[in-house]
Amino acid sequence: MPDAPSEILFLRKMHPLVEAAFEGRYGVHRLAGAADAEALLAETGPRIRALCVGGAAAVDAALIDRLPKLELIANFGVGYDAVDAAAAHRRGVVVTNTPDVLTDEVADLAIGLVIATLRRIPQADRYLRAGHWPKAPFPLSASLRGRRVGILGLGRIGRAIARRLESFGVAIDYHGRRPQADVPYTYHDSLIGMAHAVHILIVVAPGGADTRGLVDAAVLEALGPEGILVNVARGSLVDEAALIAALKAGTILGAGLDVFENEPHVPGDLAALDNTVLLPHVGSASEHTRAAMAQLVVDNVVSWFEGRGPLTPVAETPWSPNA
Known part of the structure; x- marks a missing residue:
């Protein structure tokens, strides 16, 4: 048998x-x-x-x-x-x-979120569709020019994001558990130290208990009023309440998010903000x-x-x- x-x-x-x-x-x-x-x-x-x-x-x-x-x-x-x-x-x-x-797909999306958030691409699309363009030009946006980008978590995906960023001519910093000898980027031994140094913070570190709430109010304050937060990792890494408060107060300029703390539920206060680009966890979601x-x-x-x-x-x- x-x-x-x-x-x-x-x-x-x-x-x-x-x-x-x-x-x-x-x-x-x-x-x-x-x-x-x-x-x-x-x-x-x-x-x-x-x-x-x-x-x-x-x-x-x-x-x-x-x-x-x-x-x-x-x-x-x-x-x-x-x-x-x-x-x-x-x-x-x-x-x-x-x-x-999935490394390349998620890295591509991260770069897309950086540009969409800085240049306010979804907002400009909505502006045109609403018929506002004949009345007045869309307001000027921020730019990637002259920006410094910090990557939280320089693993496979973090490195792929960094390689893409090199082609834009921006300076690249990173924070992780230890410096990596084979990369040319600037290492920071603390997240808050890196947040002070950069204009854009891209979160691509693993989730879990050790990283829960890692991007908190103090990190967002350090990122500053010209700062952009992009998260393609796990929603748990970001203190969502602190992020909403920072976006409302102008503590940071904007956020591009593909992940959230309690997916698929997104806080109404976050969805209502115009200085965000929000995606339904589609980082690897190509056929x-x-x-x-x-x-x-x-x-x-x-x-x-x-x-x-x-x-x-x-x-x-x-x-x-x-x-």
């Missing part, structure tokens, strides 16, 4: 490429949309070898404990702050993510890039089940073929 197929649990609806790749190949169970999610988890939990997750679907220690045969958590996305990777590591479970394949992310999820799961190990394990759950 042939062995039963390995069983996988989807915590949320996955990309069609993932669904198609696993259907008929493995035993797939879907928690989202189940008539009785608790009953499904109780019945299938003892057999699940892999979880496929993404977005805000949380994987905590309690869920991991309910899956005694769990070996792999395949995260759809480069950020995995919704997964308790430390708890997974304690249980010997490997967590994978989808780095690299090309989402397909590449989905393929990497598939490749990680298939490689694991075929005994070759994970392709992109996260730092908290390192894997060695000799382990």
